[in-house]
Amino acid sequence: MRSFILLGFLTCALAGVVRADQLHLKDGRVIEADDVWEMNGEMWFRQGKMISSVTKHNVARVIKPALDALQPAASARPESNAKAKEIVPRTVTRIVLKEGGKIDADTAWEEHGLVGYLIGNMQAFVEQSAVERITRGVTPDEEPEVKLGLRFSTGRAGLDQLIVNTGNKYDLDPLLIYLVMREESGFNYRAVSHVGARGLMQLMPGTARQLGVRNIHDPVENVEAGTRYLKNLITLFAGDVNLALAAYNAGEAAVRRYGHRVPPFRETQSYVRRINVAYRHAVGSGQATR
Numbered sequence: 499m500r501s502f503i504l505l506g507f508l509t510c511a512l513a514g515v516v517r518a519d520q521l522h523l524k525d526g527r528v529i530e531a532d533d534v535w536e537m538n539g540e541m542w543f544r545q546g547k548m549i550s551s552v553t554k555h556n557v558a559r560v561i562k563p564a565l566d567a568l569q570p571a572a573s574a575r576p577e578s579n580a581k582a583k584e585i586v587p588r589t590v591t592r593i594v595l596k597e598g599g600k601i602d603a604d605t606a607w608e609e610h611g612l613v614g615y616l617i618g619n620m621q622a623f624v625e626q627s628a629v630e631r632i633t634r635g636v637t638p639d640e641e642p643e644v645k646l647g648l649r650f651s652t653g654r655a656g657l658d659q660l661i662v663n664t665g666n667k668y669d670l671d672p673l674l675i676y677l678v679m680r681e682e683s684g685f686n687y688r689a690v691s692h693v694g695a696r697g698l699m700q701l702m703p704g705t706a707r708q709l710g711v712r713n714i715h716d717p718v719e720n721v722e723a724g725t726r727y728l729k730n731l732i733t734l735f736a737g738d739v740n741l742a743l744a745a746y747n748a749g750e751a752a753v754r755r756y757g758h759r760v761p762p763f764r765e766t767q768s769y770v771r772r773i774n775v776a777y778r779h780a781v782g783s784g785q786a787t788r
Contacts, residue, residue, distance in 0.1 A: 519543070520561040523552065534560055535604050535616070589637055591615070594630040601659065606632055650676050650780070652685045657698075657717065664721050668729045673780055674739070675725055677773045678746065682724075687717045699724025743770045 521529040521543060529552075531543035540551040541560065593601040593615060603615035611626050650673060651658055661679070665672035682700035683689035690696050694703060697720035706714045709723040731742035734750065735758070744760040745753045747769045752761045760770055 521552065522558045522561065523556055524558045525556070533605055533616075589635045592633045592636045594633070595628055595663075596630045602636070602655070606634075608632075652676070652679070654685070657685065660717060660721055664725045667722075668725050670725055670729050670732075673777060674773075675721070675728070677776050678724070678728060678743070679721070681769060681773060687715055687720065696720075697724075699727075701727070740770050740774070743773055 519531050519534040521531065521534060521541060523529070529543060529545075531545050533544045535542050536554065541554050541557050542551045590602040590604065591606040593603060593606055593613060595601070601615060606613055606615040608614075608626060613626050613629050613632065652661070661675050662672045664670075665675050679685060679698050682695075683698050685698065687698050689698070689700065691700055695701060696703070696706075696714045698717055699720050701709070701711065701714055701720060701724055703714065705727060706720075706723060709727060711719050711723045713719055728742060728746055731745045731750070732739055735741035735745065735753070740760060741753055741758060744766050748761050748763055748766040752763070752766075753759070756762065760767055
């Protein structure tokens with residue numbers, strides 16, 4: 499049974515919401531939303547099924563009635579109020595999975611047998627049956643960091659964690675997944691190639707359908723399917739990672755056509771070489787522990 503189910507950036511409204519956060523903009527407008535959070539210099543908000551954002555510079559203040567707190571933006575906050583206001587440490591909602599691993603999210607909710615969560619502007623769902631527990635208000639350093647086994651970063655903790663969890667699930671080195679993803683999309687989940695490959699792992703629509711992907715741009719589904727496909731290719735070519743990488747780039751048929759060798763395509767040969775060099779460098783410098 500698949501643990502993760504994609505619903506992309508459209509979300510179902512939380513049941514029982516009885517209050518609205520308010521974004522007061524400097525031009526006088528007021529935006530009422532179900533949730534408000536800050537990320538990368540922007541204020542993100544959810545209104546029912548829609549998620550949008552405004553530049554933080556344009557926000558005068560944020561009001562969260564449920565917390566009885568007024569949060570002026572830094573540029574509009576009076577000096578005396580800024581000094582008097584106590585600094586509240588950042589907290590997360592921690593989803594602990596039965597199969598091991600955890601997800602530290604900005605917010606999480608339960609609906610129709612699923613647990614939905616947001617990390618920044620990335621939304622995904624995990625089946626409720628796969629969840630051990632949900633703990634809200636956790637300070638991220640209350641428990642040890644997830645042991646990545648490598649010292650790499652995509653720049654997004656949630657994506658790093660997704661790579662590690664998926665690698666562990668399919669017994670595939672997370673460093674290899676990371677390097678393939680870097681080559682394929684540069685960690686851009688919206689990426690679309692000139693031949694139509696899409697998402698973080700640049701899946702072709704036909705391949706994605708065969709792998710049971712419902713939304714090709716969903717980070718969780720895309721990474722899971724891309725990892726499973728790469729693992730299948732490694733098995734298909736008897737453990738030869740170079741041939742698997744060549745097949746991921748140029749297709750299985752091309753590898754077979756050239757006698758189970760890396761095809762003589764400049765793009766494919768450069769692709770395999772770059773990943774090899776990066777992997778050897780990471781291992782040689784102690785960045786990989788597996």
